[in-house]
Each structure stands twice: as structure tokens, then as C-alpha cells.
Amino acid sequence: MAPTSKRNKTVNTYIDYSELEFNSGEAFSKIKGKLDIPKKFALFDPNIELGHSIKFNLKEDKLDNIVDTISFVENIIINKADIYKIPVFCKVTDKEYIDLLYSKLIKCATEDELNVAFSEFDIIGTTEIFNNTDYKFTLKRGQNEMSVDNITFDDFKKFAQNCELDLASAFEKVNIISYYMSNSVKTDKLINIIDYMDEDERCVLSRGKWYHFNDDYLEYLKSSLAEIDVIYNPEFDFSSSIHDDYINSRYLEYKDSADYIGLSKSKAKQKLMRKFYAERTFNLIRERDNGFKNYDRIEQRYGTSSIELMDLYKDKTMFAVKIGKASAHLCYVVDQSLSSLKMYQHKTLTHMPEIDTVCIWIILDRGELPILEDGVPNINELDMLLLKNKIDGWKKEVRLAGLKPIIYINYRK
Incomplete structure (x- = not known):
């Protein structure tokens, strides 16, 4: 039976029980x-x-x-x-209900109550696009343009005001252009690159699509995630001071090289910060201090694409590492891990080390999670439904491959 919306209208397009059978x-x-x-x-x-x-x-x-x-x-x-x-997590296809959800999103945006996160990762053809300082973006409406290093909702609102557009119109009329190596690779609307949850309607927005969930799904998800081993080692926590210390050590190495001669110390360190961004630094420190093998930025060709095997490797475990504080940022680490797993299963990559465990390593850029009785962080306390939904699917894929799924949790303090 389909769930009922706040308008007491049965929305029979919600249900997708594609994995449930009573063939017995x-x-x-x-x-x-x-x-x-x-x-x-x-x-x-x-x-x-x-x-x-x-x-x-x-x-x-x-x-x-x-x-x-x-x-x-x-x-x-x-x-x-x-x-x-029956747990429900499925795409909303009823147009009238989508219009209602969209109007509520615009209302929240107008009243400055919109809590959105921008998707950090996308794939355009064979190009991986990240919403960080390695890539550039342009907001465009007619002849008006504004270039930004990172997409934020404050920048979007400011640009809409400059174009004399209300937010509802801006959602429809402002284009966001992604640039990679100075080349335009994609033009999109804001609705397609934000993650947002409407708690009253039990719906989430991701990549331009709305998904409905029910209380039974939340209970199912809680039980599913509780089955995954979670490991926390405070030695692996990260911080700005650790990052700064690492940059200072690399400055001595790079200051006399051709690309840095003539730069002031502060400018040189800013450049090194872009080169050794937080996640790369984290991986390099794990390799230097903790016996991990670093695969970050080591790519292999697969058809016409280049992919990374993993970020780190140790003790027959492949690690995908991500620092972030929202589902939009952290879902990428699950996608990355699944891509590597599929390539591993199909034996399409060379020099792949032997593995028996697959790990997603999340460094939370936020407060610490509550601790369970066994002393490990309670990942069910993450207020990130999209991330937890992806972790559930990832767990199933890893187990189907005959491997063990685990999660490392650390913090950026």
C-alpha cells in the first residue's frame, strides 16, 4: 500500500519493492x-x-x-x-507532489531556512568533477557572470540579487558552468547539484531527484548499519595544525624549486596547500607514519577512462578516504569504493593487491559521534540519510563479493 502525503492523497507511484519477493x-x-x-x-x-x-x-x-x-x-x-x-526508499514520480516539494524548498530558501549541501562529486563523461579549489565554476544569467572556486548557496543568492531575480526564478534561470582545466565540461541548474531533506514530507532531494522514505525504512537502515564493524583510532584524527606542520615540512623541500622561486613564504605555502590538500596530506601521513601504502592519485586506464585503485592499502584491506561533514560530500567515498570493488571483481585492473576487506574511511569535519557500549562511534547517529542509504547498498555489494565491509571513523578537529 502506498504511503499518503500530507495532502491525504495516495501517491501510488512511490513504491518500488524491487528487492522484495514472496515467491514461496x-x-x-x-x-x-x-x-x-x-x-x-x-x-x-x-x-x-x-x-x-x-x-x-x-x-x-x-x-x-x-x-x-x-x-x-x-x-x-x-x-x-x-x-x-515494508521499508520504503524510492523515487518520487508524481508530478503534482514533486511540485509541492519544490515549492516548499523555494519557500525555505526565501525565508533563509534552507539547509542544503552541494554535491562534491560528479562524473561528466569520463571526467571527475569536484566542488573544491581544483576546479572552477561560473554562475551565468544572460550577460551576467560570476566566477567562484567553490559553489555556495550564499554566492548563488548574491548572484540572483545582482541579476534582480527572486530565488524561485533563479533556480530556473541561473546556469552553473563547471570548468576543468579551463574547459567548460557541464552546464547545470542549482536543483541538480544540491542535497536537501524535507523532514515533514519524509523526502530527500539528490541530483535533481526526489526520494521518499518511511519510518520502517529508518528502522531497517539502523539495523543494517549496526551489522558493520566500526573502528576508531584517535591516532588517526586530523587537524589544521597537523596540516600546517606538514606544509611547513614540505616548504623546505619545495621553496627553491622553479615553481616557487620568487614567491613569498606565505604565497608559497598557499600554493603548497592547494597541492597538498587535506585528504592528500592525510594519506601521505598515513603512509609515512603508519605503514599504509598510498595509492592516492595513482591511476590506471580502464577503456577510455582513468580510475584510482584506492586511496590506501594495508593488511589486505583497501581504503577509500574522504573528509567531510555532509552527505553531499561523503557519499563520494562510497561511490569510489564501489567502483574499485567492481573493477577488482571483474579482474580488469593490473597490479591489484590481494584483498579480503573493503573499508570506507570517513574523517568527519564536525563534532564527535556518541560512543556505543563497545567503545566505537555510533554511525547511526549520523544525521545523513543519503550517506547511510549508500553505506547500506555498499555493505551488500561487498558481502556479495565475498569480502568484509568495515568503516573507519576519525575526526578533523
Whole structure:
């Protein structure tokens, strides 16, 4: 049965039970008593399949049986209590409801109550685009342009004001152009590059698509994530002072090289900060001090694309590392890990070391998580539904590959 929106309108396009099946006479027999189904029930076979729709095998193909089956199902929905809770996380396709969600987003933006995060990672063809200082972006409306190193909502609002646009119009009319190596690679609207959650409607926006979830899904997700081993080692926490110390050590190495001669010490360090950004520095320190092998920025060709095997490797474990504080930033580490896993499974990469464990290593740029009784951080306390949804899918893929999924948690203090 489809969930109901705040407008009390049944939105039957929500449901996508693509992984749920009742192809078992035994499963059906367990619920027959609760449904008051006669022992000699003759309307349809006991094999019921729930996919994008509910499928019945009628014992006799005739129109009267189709009508009776529909009436039977409607009666169960109206008069019987739920027997099994079904978690729902699926794409919203009802246009009228999408319009409602969009109007609420615009209202929050207008009232300065919009809490959005910008997707840090995208793939354009075979090019990986990151929302950080390695890439450039231009906000454009007609002849008006504003170039930025990082996309922020404050910049977007400022540009809209300069163009004399209200926010609703700006969402539709302002283009965001991504540049890689000074070349334009993609033009998009704001709606396609932000992550946002409407808690009242139980919907999230990601890459321009709305997804609905229910309480049962949240309970399912909580149980699923609790199955993953989480490791916290305070020795691996990161900080601005650790980063500064590393830059200072590299300054002595680089200050007399051709690209740095003539620069003041502060300018040279700014340049080194761009070269040795936080994640790269973190990986290099793990290699220097903790016995990890660093694969960061080591790419292999796959067809016409270049991909990284992983960020770090140690003890038959491949690590994908990411620093961030929102789902939009941290979902990338899950995508990166899955891409490497698939390449590993298909044996399409050379020089791939032996692995038995796959790890996503999250360095949270925020306060510390509550600790469970066994002394490890409680990842269920992350207020990041999109990230937790991705971790759930990642866990399944890793296990299907016969490998162990684990999560490292650390903090950027």
C-alpha cells in the first residue's frame, strides 16, 4: 500500500519493492490465517511476487477472477492490520507532489531556512568533477557572470540579487558552468547539484531527484548499519595544525624549486596547500607514519577512462578516504569504493593487491559521534540519510563479493 502525503492523497507511484519477493507457498501459508483465507482458497495461487507491482497467478484466467482479486486486496488493505512492515526508499514520480516539494524548498530558501549541501562529486563523461579549489565554476544569467572556486548557496543568492531575480526564478534561470582545466565540461541548474531533506514530507532531494522514505525504512537502515564493524583510532584524527606542520615540512623541500622561486613564504605555502590538500596530506601521513601504502592519485586506464585503485592499502584491506561533514560530500567515498570493488571483481585492473576487506574511511569535519557500549562511534547517529542509504547498498555489494565491509571513523578537529 502506498504511503499518503500530507495532502491525504495516495501517491501510488512511490513504491518500488524491487528487492522484495514472496515467491514461496510457505510464506503465504503463514499469513493465510491472519487474513482469514479459507483452506480451499481458489482465487489465485499461493505464489505472490512483489516487485514494481504485485503479481498474482490466477487459477482460472477470466475477468470475474481479476475483479474478485482486486476486491480481495482492497478489502485486506481497508480492514486488516499490517502484518509485515515494508521499508520504503524510492523515487518520487508524481508530478503534482514533486511540485509541492519544490515549492516548499523555494519557500525555505526565501525565508533563509534552507539547509542544503552541494554535491562534491560528479562524473561528466569520463571526467571527475569536484566542488573544491581544483576546479572552477561560473554562475551565468544572460550577460551576467560570476566566477567562484567553490559553489555556495550564499554566492548563488548574491548572484540572483545582482541579476534582480527572486530565488524561485533563479533556480530556473541561473546556469552553473563547471570548468576543468579551463574547459567548460557541464552546464547545470542549482536543483541538480544540491542535497536537501524535507523532514515533514519524509523526502530527500539528490541530483535533481526526489526520494521518499518511511519510518520502517529508518528502522531497517539502523539495523543494517549496526551489522558493520566500526573502528576508531584517535591516532588517526586530523587537524589544521597537523596540516600546517606538514606544509611547513614540505616548504623546505619545495621553496627553491622553479615553481616557487620568487614567491613569498606565505604565497608559497598557499600554493603548497592547494597541492597538498587535506585528504592528500592525510594519506601521505598515513603512509609515512603508519605503514599504509598510498595509492592516492595513482591511476590506471580502464577503456577510455582513468580510475584510482584506492586511496590506501594495508593488511589486505583497501581504503577509500574522504573528509567531510555532509552527505553531499561523503557519499563520494562510497561511490569510489564501489567502483574499485567492481573493477577488482571483474579482474580488469593490473597490479591489484590481494584483498579480503573493503573499508570506507570517513574523517568527519564536525563534532564527535556518541560512543556505543563497545567503545566505537555510533554511525547511526549520523544525521545523513543519503550517506547511510549508500553505506547500506555498499555493505551488500561487498558481502556479495565475498569480502568484509568495515568503516573507519576519525575526526578533523
